[in-house]
Amino acid sequence: MAAVSLPAPARGFALAFNWRRVLFVFLLSFSIGALIGIHWKSGWWSAVERVLALGLTTMLVFGLFEQWPRRLPRWLPLNGEATHSMGLVR
Numbered sequence: 001m002a003a004v005s006l007p008a009p010a011r012g013f014a015l016a017f018n019w020r021r022v023l024f025v026f027l028l029s030f031s032i033g034a035l036i037g038i039h040w041k042s043g044w045w046s047a048v049e050r051v052l053a054l055g056l057t058t059m060l061v062f063g064l065f066e067q068w069p070r071r072l073p074r075w076l077p078l079n080g081e082a083t084h085s086m087g088l089v090r
Contacts, residue, residue, distance in 0.1 A: 016063025022056075029055030 033051030037044035 015067065016060065021059060021063075025055045025059045026052065 029052045030048060032055075033048035034044070036051060037047030040047035
């Protein structure tokens with residue numbers, strides 16, 4: 001039997017800008033922008049453009065923090081972010 005080599009997992013921009021992720025963000029942002037644009041004073045397309053830019057920027061920031069840092073610092077427990085944010089909410 002021949003061994004089948006698996007492709008390496010995506011990293012960097014290939015992971016951050018996966019086509020399924022981009023399509024999801026584009027469709028969701030377009031839908032929200034279209035709904036907001038109904039009552040937008042400067043025009044329907046202006047609202048769609050703004051929401052698309054916001055969605056794609058959010059996806060870029062999420063992709064950055066999804067990969068960096070590779071390991072959390074020792075002083076930050078694994079659930080430190082969740083515990084801290086729950087404290088802020090209360």
